[in-house]
Amino acid sequence: MSAFLMAALLNGMNASETLALTEAMLHSGEVLNLSSIEGCKVDKHSTGGVGDKVSICLAPLVASAGVYVPMIAGRGLGHTGGTLDKLESIRGYKTSQSAKAFERIVREVGASIIGQTEELAPADRRIYALRDVTGTVESIPLIVASILSKKLAEGIDGLVLDVKVGSGAFMKTRADARRLAKALVRVGQRAGKRMVGLLTDMTRPLGNTVGNALEVREAIQIVKNGGPSATREITLALGVEMLLLAKVATEPAAARKILERKLVDGSAAERLERMIAAHGGDARVVERPALLPEAPEKAQVIADRSGTVLSIDPLALGLLAIDLGAGRTRADQPVDPAVGIELSREVGDRVERGDVLATIHARSPSAARSAVAKVRAALRIARGKAKKTALVCERIEH
Amino acid sequence: MSAFLMAALLNGMNASETLALTEAMLHSGEVLNLSSIEGCKVDKHSTGGVGDKVSICLAPLVASAGVYVPMIAGRGLGHTGGTLDKLESIRGYKTSQSAKAFERIVREVGASIIGQTEELAPADRRIYALRDVTGTVESIPLIVASILSKKLAEGIDGLVLDVKVGSGAFMKTRADARRLAKALVRVGQRAGKRMVGLLTDMTRPLGNTVGNALEVREAIQIVKNGGPSATREITLALGVEMLLLAKVATEPAAARKILERKLVDGSAAERLERMIAAHGGDARVVERPALLPEAPEKAQVIADRSGTVLSIDPLALGLLAIDLGAGRTRADQPVDPAVGIELSREVGDRVERGDVLATIHARSPSAARSAVAKVRAALRIARGKAKKTALVCERIEH
Numbered sequence: 001m002s003a004f005l006m007a008a009l010l011n012g013m014n015a016s017e018t019l020a021l022t023e024a025m026l027h028s029g030e031v032l033n034l035s036s037i038e039g040c041k042v043d044k045h046s047t048g049g050v051g052d053k054v055s056i057c058l059a060p061l062v063a064s065a066g067v068y069v070p071m072i073a074g075r076g077l078g079h080t081g082g083t084l085d086k087l088e089s090i091r092g093y094k095t096s097q098s099a100k101a102f103e104r105i106v107r108e109v110g111a112s113i114i115g116q117t118e119e120l121a122p123a124d125r126r127i128y129a130l131r132d133v134t135g136t137v138e139s140i141p142l143i144v145a146s147i148l149s150k151k152l153a154e155g156i157d158g159l160v161l162d163v164k165v166g167s168g169a170f171m172k173t174r175a176d177a178r179r180l181a182k183a184l185v186r187v188g189q190r191a192g193k194r195m196v197g198l199l200t201d202m203t204r205p206l207g208n209t210v211g212n213a214l215e216v217r218e219a220i221q222i223v224k225n226g227g228p229s230a231t232r233e234i235t236l237a238l239g240v241e242m243l244l245l246a247k248v249a250t251e252p253a254a255a256r257k258i259l260e261r262k263l264v265d266g267s268a269a270e271r272l273e274r275m276i277a278a279h280g281g282d283a284r285v286v287e288r289p290a291l292l293p294e295a296p297e298k299a300q301v302i303a304d305r306s307g308t309v310l311s312i313d314p315l316a317l318g319l320l321a322i323d324l325g326a327g328r329t330r331a332d333q334p335v336d337p338a339v340g341i342e343l344s345r346e347v348g349d350r351v352e353r354g355d356v357l358a359t360i361h362a363r364s365p366s367a368a369r370s371a372v373a374k375v376r377a378a379l380r381i382a383r384g385k386a387k388k389t390a391l392v393c394e395r396i397e398h
Numbered sequence: 399m400s401a402f403l404m405a406a407l408l409n410g411m412n413a414s415e416t417l418a419l420t421e422a423m424l425h426s427g428e429v430l431n432l433s434s435i436e437g438c439k440v441d442k443h444s445t446g447g448v449g450d451k452v453s454i455c456l457a458p459l460v461a462s463a464g465v466y467v468p469m470i471a472g473r474g475l476g477h478t479g480g481t482l483d484k485l486e487s488i489r490g491y492k493t494s495q496s497a498k499a500f501e502r503i504v505r506e507v508g509a510s511i512i513g514q515t516e517e518l519a520p521a522d523r524r525i526y527a528l529r530d531v532t533g534t535v536e537s538i539p540l541i542v543a544s545i546l547s548k549k550l551a552e553g554i555d556g557l558v559l560d561v562k563v564g565s566g567a568f569m570k571t572r573a574d575a576r577r578l579a580k581a582l583v584r585v586g587q588r589a590g591k592r593m594v595g596l597l598t599d600m601t602r603p604l605g606n607t608v609g610n611a612l613e614v615r616e617a618i619q620i621v622k623n624g625g626p627s628a629t630r631e632i633t634l635a636l637g638v639e640m641l642l643l644a645k646v647a648t649e650p651a652a653a654r655k656i657l658e659r660k661l662v663d664g665s666a667a668e669r670l671e672r673m674i675a676a677h678g679g680d681a682r683v684v685e686r687p688a689l690l691p692e693a694p695e696k697a698q699v700i701a702d703r704s705g706t707v708l709s710i711d712p713l714a715l716g717l718l719a720i721d722l723g724a725g726r727t728r729a730d731q732p733v734d735p736a737v738g739i740e741l742s743r744e745v746g747d748r749v750e751r752g753d754v755l756a757t758i759h760a761r762s763p764s765a766a767r768s769a770v771a772k773v774r775a776a777l778r779i780a781r782g783k784a785k786k787t788a789l790v791c792e793r794i795e796h
Binding site: 001002003004005006007010011130134135136 | 401402403408528
């Protein structure tokens with residue numbers, strides 16, 4: 001297998017070969033059959049970024065619009081956070097569920113977010129461990145087979161891909177991201193699934209929080225029709241694609257209108273409460289985010305000059321989140337739910353010397369102190385105008 | 399390591415990289431130090447062919463001319479025979495010797511041929527097992543590192559390579575053989591060894607016997623100044639190169655004269671006797687080859703037409719030798735010392751219908767019978783002249 005992985009990295013694989021590998025990995029374990037649930041089952045997969053809490057607001061929002069969302073999510077590794085780590089900052093939320101419980105929650109609530117089980121695509125875990133030690137993680141066909149084998153095992157009809165592009169993402173360039181998105185869409189379609197991919201911006205963190213409980217709080221703001229505009233826009237853009245794949249709407253504008261209504265009328269928030277409760281979590285958190293764990297130490301990052309926020313380095317903040325304890329560098333490390341970074345300014349904002357740029361949430365005073373300088377270094381403040389980058393750069397449908 | 403092997407196969411390795419791998423493999427175990435033996439230590443390595451019994455006559459011949467020959471040989475696998483299997487058809491010959499015994503025999507007799515020990519280049523055995531299952535056996539840099547790591551562990555000053563070319567060899571084309579020879583010479587020289595390579599013909603079997611005891615008998619004929627001309631010529635050509643590397647002679651003609659004298663005056667035969675005795679073998683076999691094991695069944699292959707022997711397919715005879723029991727397809731199979739094929743005609747010979755072309759030496763009448771047709775099919779007899787191919791096609795010294 002190690003030799004095969006290296007050959008795949010060096011020689012590439014075409015779509016048929018990638019599909020064959022995907023299906024072999026898929027059938028290395030159990031494949032969920034959700035066909036007894038009438039209605040369309042659509043999931044979203046993100047390639048991972050900094051501050052990406054979208055799954056937590058997107059799944060209940062889309063479920064409230066009548067689409068079933070069976071979502072098996074991952075943990076954070078390196079500078080990118082993981083949805084499971086975030087959800088586990090909600091008291092009682094159990095990300096480990098049996099296939100049977102997963103199916104029941106999807107049926108009853110419309111959305112379930114759980115962790116990878118031992119039974120689904122077990123070959124992927126073992127192959128991933130080999131990719132890690134053989135330097136073959138970056139191979140696009142191997143990434144495609146890894147993602148799709150797990151997603152196809154969920155028993156979905158369609159999949160929306162959020163392929164992040166930029167310094168905080170796995171794919172640093174638009175060309176690489178497009179190549180990955182196209183390969184995912186093409187192989188997924190060959191496997192008989194409805195597929196679409198969006199390339200979205202990761203030259204800055206998404207939204208204004210990085211850290212597990214902090215990000216859950218932001219996701220709660222989104223389902224309550226609030227929160228930072230970037231997180232809201234990405235959530236809506238992905239939600240629109242999910243509704244289109246599920247044929248709940250035929251036009252993007254109509255789909256967006258449906259979703260906006262669910263945010264305004266409280267349906268999305270109510271669905272998030274039901275989803276949390278169904279996984280054993282304390283659903284009151286949606287009403288009272290103060291129930292989320294809070295870090296004992298806080299420190300403000302004060303602007304030492306006036307100007308415009310020209311950029312915010314997502315990789316620097318992702319790595320700082322690890323330092324603070326919010327992330328991990330090895331798969332077996334625990335994470336601290338409460339710590340992280342809360343930004344008060346976003347790219348393009350005008351800043352005066354003395355303004356609060358961000359708040360550090362830390363476990364100890366020394367951790368907070370050392371983080372302040374790092375956050376300040378991650379925000380470039382100068383005269384001039386910030387380069388405008390679109391949140392959704394490109395849509396890939398074949 | 400499997401991933402590395404595939405990367406080496408697909409991307410190749412330059413001479414420095416190959417040397418680094420060779421040295422890492424070499425130093426995975428013990429490296430013999432024969433520096434206490436005064437005089438030049440030169441070995442010969444063949445890439446393997448059908449009927450290649452040259453080591454058995456070459457080592458004592460060259461030793462009789464004053465060059466020390468510490469030779470660690472291999473077993474047969476697939477259609478190519480192995481020197482160790484051949485030597486073990488001599489009653490009592492122990493190919494398994496300690497490093498200490500090996501050194502003593504080289505010192506006292508001038509030549510020793512033993513099997514690979516556990517201590518020399520152990521990484522090679524483990525890497526070879528991985529190459530076998532990862533489809534990376536054919537990589538030239540990996541072949542070079544495998545050969546040289548074992549040969550450098552012998553404590554030699556120089557190495558003569560016999561790279562076989564043709565349908566009975568590992569390298570089917572002159573270009574491939576040249577590439578391998580050049581890589582071996584270049585990397586060996588970088589490791590500080592005197593190196594030279596000959597590309598020699600393997601479009602036909604070497605000499606007139608294929609099979610363990612049969613080949614030992616032919617090697618005995620050679621050291622007694624007899625035997626088939628092709629075997630004699632290859633032995634002398636390689637011996638000349640060994641004497642030149644050892645600086646026993648400065649001109650090929652002078653070196654050849656020395657070796658011819660050792661064949662004529664009985665020195666080579668006497669040295670073979672001493673070498674066999676030193677390894678616990680029955681040295682009387684040199685005087686009386688009839689002491690070698692003999693197969694219970696013999697069958698003659700009779701020409702069914704008149705004409706010229708245009709070709710003899712070495713691969714077909716190599717595979718037939720496996721069928722008869724002389725070879726193996728798996729490393730753990732035993733071999734039958736007595737069985738094999740003895741040719742009465744060589745390429746270019748005139749044949750009349752009814753002539754004896756070959757004799758099969760078999761374990762059973764049925765094995766002998768089924769071999770007859772295969773030998774007949776391996777000899778192409780027709781009108782016309784045989785294409786003349788040089789025994790030594792090319793000499794590579796850098």
